[in-house]
Amino acid sequence: MRLGDISVAYVELMARAVSHSGMQPGEILSQYQLDPVRLASPDARISIPRFMRLGHSFIEAFDLPWLGLEMGRHSSAPALGLPGLLAQSATDIRVAAKALTDYELLASFNSRGRSSFSLEQGQGISCFYSISPYNSYNLFVVDSVLSGW
Incomplete structure (x- = not known):
């Protein structure tokens, strides 16, 4: 089963x-x-x-278990593509979070699911969809997305 793909902008990041x-x-x-x-x-x-696998290779070769957090630290609106630029120009955090999840498909496609933003009792809830179970190959992805958001 094909899992999906993402923009090489994330590789550049x-x-x-x-x-x-x-x-x-x-x-x-x-x-x-x-x-x-x-x-x-x-x-x-x-x-x-x-x-x-690429991220895991970097983590192993350079002993960088915090690679995802570093990616988040160096993340920027342009690095997130059009969703990031939409979020940057949003009028408030709610609109920004909604843009990141609503337009996620422009930068990444996951065949198993997608991220979401919702309001519950007036509180915004952003959920990043990631492939689980978590392991040494995908933990950095979760770190990079959540810290980049």
Whole structure:
């Protein structure tokens, strides 16, 4: 079963986080056939399993178990694509959270589910959908999305 895919902008964000940690991501990116031309393409995507393996490779090679948190720290509206730009221009946090989840498909597709935003008793609730069970291949994804939001 195909899990889905995400924009290579998230790979670029990952590489930036690795670089800011003092490491050189180039060799591992090359192993995954992710060259600067592919990373610069606004329409390029990478499968979710491949993205998780790439992150795991960086974590293992550079002893960076906090990679996802670093990705969140270096995240920005443009790094999140159109959903991020919509959130940045939102009038309030509710509209921003709704934009991130409503337009999630523009930057990522998960065949098992998607994130959501709802109001319950006047309180906003953002839910990031992630593949479980959590393990060393996908924990960094949860860290990066929640800290990036």
